[in-house]
Amino acid sequence: MDREEIKQSRSMGDVVALYGLHPNRAGFICCPFHKEKTASLKIYKDSFYCFGCGASGDIFKFVERMEGVSFKDAFLLLGGDYPDxxxxxxxxxxxxxxxxxxxxxxxxxxxxxxxxxxxxxxxxxxxxxxxxxxxxxxxxxxxxxxxxxxxxxxxxxxxxxxxxxx
Structure with missing residues (x-):
């Protein structure tokens, strides 16, 4: 799959759920990128934004930050493949x-x-x-x-x- 196919097949909510994080009714979770007690990271359909630390991006950026890997590795983790x-x-x-x-x-x-x-x-x-x-x-x-x-x-x-x- 290429980048666009992955984005179409996986929503931001699906990716967050893979890490055991579940947004509240308003779509907020506690930000995993900084310590906090209240939910400040908003989950949108295809992106995220933290009102506490300013972290933002798409599903690839989320996986990059959670795993501490490069875009290439995040792409592969999400099921992407590079042509031979x-x-x-x-x-x-x-x-x-x-x-x-x-x-x-x-x-x-x-x-x-x-x-x-x-x-x-x-x-x-x-x-x-x-x-x-x-x-x-x-x-x-x-x-x-x-x-x-x-x-x-x-x-x-x-x-x-x-x-x-x-």
Whole structure:
């Protein structure tokens, strides 16, 4: 039952009677929320109000105060039930899992591609370093190898996420 169904099926008088409290002809009882000798808590059809301490509310608030529990527990004590969220959100849970797996798969593919790129770039760096060693310093071949070597080092820094100041 939901909140409104409980309110329609149980009156305030029914709930008070569950605690062994019986209103007089005028609908008053001694307030269970504070000490008193005269009846000051008025019971209405769907609510209550204490003229002594100011306590008021509906059947849920009455049960909350009598039992010292939260609204959720009072709701359950009065026969309420919460819908099974696992069935309602089954599709949403599957979609969330699907997106999580797709994202993980994409990250793995991106990491694999990045690893291949780093490996290829490392080979190019080694190639240009060897060309620098074999070429005559400041010759055209040496300058071209040096420029390509610097370019590959810069790309390698970018691949590893290193900050450069070049």
């Amino acid at each position: 969220k696992s069935k309602e959100s089954n599709f949403a849970r599957r979609m969330k899992q699907y997106h999580f797996e797709k994202q993980r798969e994409m990250r793995q593919k991106e990491q694999a591609a990045l690893d291949v790129k780093k490996q290829e770039n490392g080979k190019k760096i080694d190639l240009y370093r060897d060309a620098l060693k074999m070429a005559e310093p400041l010759s055209d071949a040496w300058c071209e190898a040096y420029n390509n070597y610097q370019l590959q080092l810069y790309e390698q820094c970018c691949l590893y996420g290193l900050e450069t100041r070049w």
